Amino acid sequence: MAVETRDTGALVVDFVSTRAGAHAHEQFTDPAGTADWFTSAGLIPVGTPVSEADVWTVRELRDALSALLAAHLHPAKDTDTAPATAAIERIAAVHPLMPRLTPTGMVLVGTQSGMAGGIGTLLAHVATVAANPREWVRFKTCGNHTCHLGFRDNTRNGSGLYCGPGCAAQVNMRAYRKRNAAEPTGPAAQVNMRAYRKRNAAEPTGPAAQVNMRAYRKRNAAESAAESTDSA
Known part of the structure; x- marks a missing residue:
């Protein structure tokens, strides 16, 4: 399956935003829910079988990717991303990709069918975004610890920390209350x-x-x- 289903960056953001948080509920709780998300994302055809093992693989991939994007919030910090990188590489090893020429250029495609192909296609989207380092670092997860939503940082200098003004206001309010409590x-x-x-x-x-x-x-x-x- 070629990476032509939808905007690549938006898919990456949507995928990491499937975790439970203040603004969302866990979407990969069982095979049915996981199949619904992958189908709506255009990654697998309707009716594709999804196993419990697939659910665990998807959640592991999502959590590892979220950890990498969280590290983009503070690039100067020495965050240990080795476990997350190792998890993604381990999943990628059993969901291989290959380049394919299309009328609009070269794209990565999964070499498998079924749910394995859907996971491979998802990895192809991630690889496409990560191939551009200046673009990759702008993909982050919200710095509000109750949120976890993914977002693309559109600030000029790439210093954005939150998915929106609502989360920024919540963090500032917690800091204000903490200062007052210390008095x-x-x-x-x-x-x-x-x-x-x-x-x-x-x-x-x-x-x-x-x-x-x-x-x-x-x-x-x-x-x-x-x-x-x-x-x-």
Whole structure:
């Protein structure tokens, strides 16, 4: 099966977005659900048999791919992606691909039929995106730990961390609450805060207060100079 079923990048994003999270439920729970997703993605014909072993293979591939895309969130960090890479390579070894010339150019195709062919075609989509390093690093999973959705980072400098503004707002709100929780609370803290505000309110402000403060500092400086002269 050739990689001509749908937009390659969109398929990769959709595949890693099948994990359970705040915005989605696990889609690969059984053979029927897995067959439905692969059929709707155009990877296998309707009625293709799917086994429990196929479900486990698909989930392992999805989780490994998700780990690689999560590492793209912080490329400067030394994230250990070796286990994820090894899992993908192990699955690819039993779902071989081959190049095929088409009227629009060369594409990768799976060499098998049935569900094995569908998994191979999916791997061909991944390989097509990963073949362009500058494009590959823009594919990520959401940095909001309750989300996990995949997305393509469309920011100019490739610094996007979240699948959308909703997840960004959730992360910022959690950070704000965490900072507030770290501040002292209780009766003693309230008394101290009231005393602090009272002192601030009692201190004069405005231009006149600034003039008085400058005069005060000038007198102190003159007195200090006089004391130094007397001591000498």
